Amino acid sequence: AEDGYSMWLRYNLIEDEVLLKEYRETFENIVLTRNSETLQAVENELTKGFTGLLGLSPEVKSDIDSNGTLVLGTPANSEIIASLKIQNKLDRLGEEGFLIEQKNIQGYHTIVVAANTDLGVLYGAFHLLRMIQTHQPLANLSVVSRPHMPLRLANHWDNVDRSVERGYAGLSLWEWSTLPEYKHPRYADYARMTASLGINGVAINNVNAVAWFITDHFLKKIAVLADIFRPYGIKVYLSINYSSPVSLGGLDGADPLDSMVINWWKERVQHIYASIPNFGGFLVKADSEGQPGPKTYGRNHAQGANMLAEALEPFGGIVIWRAFVYGERQADRVREAYDEFVPLDGKFKDNVVLQIKNGPLDFMPREPFSPLFGALPKTNTLIEFQVTQEYLGNGNHLVYKGPMFKEILDADTYAKGNGSTVGKVLSGEVFDYKLSGMAAVVNPGTDRNWTGHPFVQSSWYAFGRLAWDYSLPAGELAEEWIRMTFSNDEMVISTIKKIMMTSGEAAVNFREPLGLTHIGTGSHYGPAPWSNRSNRFHQADKYGIGFDRTINGSNAVEQYYPPLNDIFNDIDRIPEKYLLWFHHVSWNHQMKSGHTLWEELVYKYYEGVEQVRQMQAEWDSLEGMIDRQRFQHVKALLEIQECDAVRWRNSCVLYFQTLSELPIPEGLEQPK
Ligand code: GCU
Numbered sequence: 315a316e317d318g319y320s321m322w323l324r325y326n327l328i329e330d331e332v333l334l335k336e337y338r339e340t341f342e343n344i345v346l347t348r349n350s351e352t353l354q355a356v357e358n359e360l361t362k363g364f365t366g367l368l369g370l371s372p373e374v375k376s377d378i379d380s381n382g383t384l385v386l387g388t389p390a391n392s393e394i395i396a397s398l399k400i401q402n403k404l405d406r407l408g409e410e411g412f413l414i415e416q417k418n419i420q421g422y423h424t425i426v427v428a429a430n431t432d433l434g435v436l437y438g439a440f441h442l443l444r445m446i447q448t449h450q451p452l453a454n455l456s457v458v459s460r461p462h463m464p465l466r467l468a469n470h471w472d473n474v475d476r477s478v479e480r481g482y483a484g485l486s487l488w489e490w491s492t493l494p495e496y497k498h499p500r501y502a503d504y505a506r507m508t509a510s511l512g513i514n515g516v517a518i519n520n521v522n523a524v525a526w527f528i529t530d531h532f533l534k535k536i537a538v539l540a541d542i543f544r545p546y547g548i549k550v551y552l553s554i555n556y557s558s559p560v561s562l563g564g565l566d567g568a569d570p571l572d573s574m575v576i577n578w579w580k581e582r583v584q585h586i587y588a589s590i591p592n593f594g595g596f597l598v599k600a601d602s603e604g605q606p607g608p609k610t611y612g613r614n615h616a617q618g619a620n621m622l623a624e625a626l627e628p629f630g631g632i633v634i635w636r637a638f639v640y641g642e643r644q645a646d647r648v649r650e651a652y653d654e655f656v657p658l659d660g661k662f663k664d665n666v667v668l669q670i671k672n673g674p675l676d677f678m679p680r681e682p683f684s685p686l687f688g689a690l691p692k693t694n695t696l697i698e699f700q701v702t703q704e705y706l707g708n709g710n711h712l713v714y715k716g717p718m719f720k721e722i723l724d725a726d727t728y729a730k731g732n733g734s735t736v737g738k739v740l741s742g743e744v745f746d747y748k749l750s751g752m753a754a755v756v757n758p759g760t761d762r763n764w765t766g767h768p769f770v771q772s773s774w775y776a777f778g779r780l781a782w783d784y785s786l787p788a789g790e791l792a793e794e795w796i797r798m799t800f801s802n803d804e805m806v807i808s809t810i811k812k813i814m815m816t817s818g819e820a821a822v823n824f825r826e827p828l829g830l831t832h833i834g835t836g837s838h839y840g841p842a843p844w845s846n847r848s849n850r851f852h853q854a855d856k857y858g859i860g861f862d863r864t865i866n867g868s869n870a871v872e873q874y875y876p877p878l879n880d881i882f883n884d885i886d887r888i889p890e891k892y893l894l895w896f897h898h899v900s901w902n903h904q905m906k907s908g909h910t911l912w913e914e915l916v917y918k919y920y921e922g923v924e925q926v927r928q929m930q931a932e933w934d935s936l937e938g939m940i941d942r943q944r945f946q947h948v949k950a951l952l953e954i955q956e957c958d959a960v961r962w963r964n965s966c967v968l969y970f971q972t973l974s975e976l977p978i979p980e981g982l983e984q985p986k
Contacts, residue, residue: 316941318763321507321771322798325366325447330802333449337368340425340452342382344372347391351545352432356386356439359506363443378422384442385419386427386435394419395428403458404430410512410547411460412438416452425455433547440510448797459783462741465667465696465751466513466781467551467634469597470758471520474527479520480702482709483766484759488518493535501542504758509546511778516543517551517753521599521636525558528582533589540590549594551634556598556618557606558582569611570621583625595632596622597669602639615639615654616661623663632749634696635662637670637686646861646868648674652685660692667694667749672722674870677704677755678831679822680718682882682892685873687736688727694749697722697740701773702757705838706821709766711955712929712948713821714814716776716788723784728875737784752781767951768944771799772814789815806939813929820929822891824922824959825966828915829860829895833966840958841965852894854973858901858911860894871896890914901974913979915970919963920982926952926959 328334341364348354357374365371378385378394389396389404403413412429419426427438441459445452471479472486489498508516518539519527526532540550559565559578568575586593600607600618608618619635626633640650651674662668668690673681677700687695699719706713723737727744734744742750754777758764765771776791792814796807825841826833833848834841842848853861863870864883871883881887882896890906893899901912909917930952937945964985967978978984 316943318768318771318799318944319503321764322447322775322795323363323443323506323510324799325363325443327369328367328446328449330449334368336452337446338370339382340423341368341372341384343378343380344374344384344386345376345378345392345394346374346386346435347376348374349391350432352436352547353387353391355506355509355545356432356436359436359443360384360439363446367443367446378419378424381423383422383424384427385424386439388429388431388435391432395426398426398428400426400428404428406460407434407458408460410434410437410514411458412441413459414438414442414455414457416455425452436509436547437512440512444510444794444798448794449802461512461782462737462784463751463781464742465515465749465753466511466778467515467517467696467751467753468508468513469517469521469698469753469755471522471702471755472518473520474524478757478759479522480700480704480755481757481759481766482702483757483764483770484761487758487760488535488539490532490535494538497538497542501539505543505546505548507764508543508548508778511775512782513778514547515549515551515594517553517594517597517634519553521553521597522603522605523553523555523599525555525561527552528554528558528586529562530585530589533586537589540592544592549592550590551594551597552586553597553599554622555606556600556608567611568606568608570608570613570618571611576621576625579622579625583629583631587629587631593629593631595626595634595665597634597636598622599636599638602636614658614661616658616666619666620661620663623666627663627665631665633663633666634669634753635666636698637668637684638676638698646863646870648863649868649870649873652689652873655686655693656689658693659690662693664694664748667696669696669698669753671698672700672719674873675831679705679826680721680829680891681831682895683722683725683727683736685727685870687739688729688734688744688875689873691729691745694747695739696750697736697752699752699754699777701754701770701777703767703770705834707955707958708839709770710951711821711958712767712769712813712952713773713817714769714776714788714792715773715818716780716791717815717818719776719780720788723780726878728878741784752777752784754781768799768948769814769817771795800940800944803939806936809932809936813932816925816929820922820925820959822922823918823925824962827918827922828890828911829892831895841962843966843969853898854970856973856975858899858903859915859970859973860898861896862898863896867898901976909979910976912970912974912976916967916979916982919967923956923959923963926956930956 387395412434415426417426429435476486557568559568559575563578599605601609623633637651640647670686674684727734738744772795775795796810832851833843871879903911905914967985
C-alpha cells in the first residue's frame, strides 16, 4: 500500500518501457571505492534506487570494463576521476558541489559523478536518482551544481516527552526511552530524506527548550543520532535553555559576563564535543515569549550570544540566535525585532548567526518580508521559514508553501540598490557574510507518512531544494515532487500542480486577504476576528479596517529601504496584497478592480472558498489515476478544508459586516 513513508525517495519500477531500457543500459555497473561511511551510503542509496526504479541491482566494481558504467568519486579516492580533465570544473564546486557528466572513458560509455568531497558525491548521487525518478533524458548529460548557501537547516520543535510543538504528525521521531540501545530504522530513513535535499544540519529539539538535552544522560542518546546522520553530512544542533547554568549547574544566575557561568558553559561544550565530535552548535530562543535570556542580567543579545560563541569556537561550533522577540504591551509588535537588533549590528562574533523569521510577525499566511533582511550588513543572517502548518490548517489542509517561500526570497530589499533580494542577502551576495542560509521548522513525526497531511511533504521538499538553489521556480519544484511522490503521468502532474499552485492563495483568501493578519483563534486553527487579539491586529471599526503602519501610524514603513518605504506608505502604490498590513483603509476606498474595499474583501473571502472547491474537483478527477489510499486520504482532508474555509469566510464577513454595516455584494449567497 502507498502510505507515503518513502516520501520523495519513492523508487517504484519505471513503467515506460523505452525509458526503462535506456536507463538499464546506462546503469549496468557502478564503479566506486567505498572507503568511507559516506561512500558506503552512496552505494546503499544507488542500490536501493536502481533496484526499485530499474528492477536490477548493478554490479559494484573497482574498474570500468564495459559500457553502461556509472563512476563516482573524488580525485582523492578515485584514480579514474583523478585522471579526467575536469579539475577546472571541480575547482568551482566548493566542498559540497558536484558534477554529473556523460564521458567516454577508455572507450566505454560512462556517466561520471565527481566532487571534491565524499559528501559532494552523495549529493550528486541523489541528484542523479532524482533525474531518473522524474524521467529526464540522460543523453549529453552535463550537470554542475553547488549550494548557494552554507547553512541549510531543519528545526524540529520536539519535546522531551515526544510531543511536538505545532507538529500535527504524531509523536517525535526521537525515541528517548529506547536510545541509545535501539536505533530505530526511521532515523536512517530520515537522514536519507534530509540529505537528498542537501540539508546539512538539524536542530532536533524545541526552541522552547528544557535544559536536559545537554546532560550526559541525553548526550549519549543524541550521539547515536549524530552517528547515524554523519555519513549523510548532517550535523546535529541543540536548542538550549539559557538558564541551564542555574537548573543544571546549581549556579545562582546565568549572567553571560559572570566567569562562573562562562566556565560552566565551556565545560559543558567540552562534554558535548567529547560525545559528538561534529556537533553543529546551539540554537537559542532567549528573552522571547517567557524564555530566559541575558536581559535578566542587564545584558543585551550580543553579549548573551557571544559568551556561548566563545565556548563553541575552539571546536568549530556556532550559535544560532533567534531574532523572534517582542513585548506583550508594545504599540506595534512588527517593529520590535528590527528595533532590537539593528543597533547590535556588528556586535556579534563571527560564529554567531541571527535566525530571523521570514516576516516581521509570526509565520502568518502572508506577511511582507522582515525588514531585518538587508538591514544587518555586519551580522550573519539565516532566514527561518515554517514548513509545518501552524497558521494554515495544521495537518488538515492542503497548502503548498513553495510560492510563499519564493515570494519572500525574490522580494527586493533594496539594501544595495535594485536587485538586493532576500535570497541574495541569504546567499551572501549582498553583504560579505561568513555564515548564512535558510532554516525551516519541519514537522515530521511517527505518522506513517511522516508529515500528517501528505502534502506537507511538498513544502518540506521545496524548502530544501530552495536552500540549495533559491532561484528554482516553485512550479518546477512542485512538478519534481509530484513526479517523485505520485506519478510521471502528464495528467496527474498537471492536475496536482494546479491544485498546489492555487493552494497558497486560497489559504490566504479565505482567512486573511489583502494584508489582514493574526485574526485566528488562540490555537491558530479557526477564525476569531472578534477576539481582543484579532482586534489589535485588524483594527476594524465603523470607518474601515487595517493597521496603520504609515508615517502617521506606527511608522513600521520606515524600517524598509527606499523606495519600498515610500511605496508601502502610499495607499495608491502599495501592492494590494499588503494593503491592510500597512494602512487603515476606509470601507469605501476604491480598489484597482473598481470595487470598494468592502466589496473586494468580501469577494476575496468568497474566492478563497471557491478555490478550495476547485481544488476538490481537480482532486476528484484523479480517482483511479493514483493510489487509492492517498487519493481517499486527501479527498477526506479536502472536505474538512472546504468546511473550514466556509467557516472562516462566514465568520469574518459577518463579523466585519457588523462594523461596516454594508450589504453583501450582489450575486453572492448570504453567509450564515
Ligand atoms: C510561535 C508559535 C510558538 C513558537 C514561537 C517561536 O509563536 O506559536 O509555538 O514557540 O512561535 O517561534 O518561538
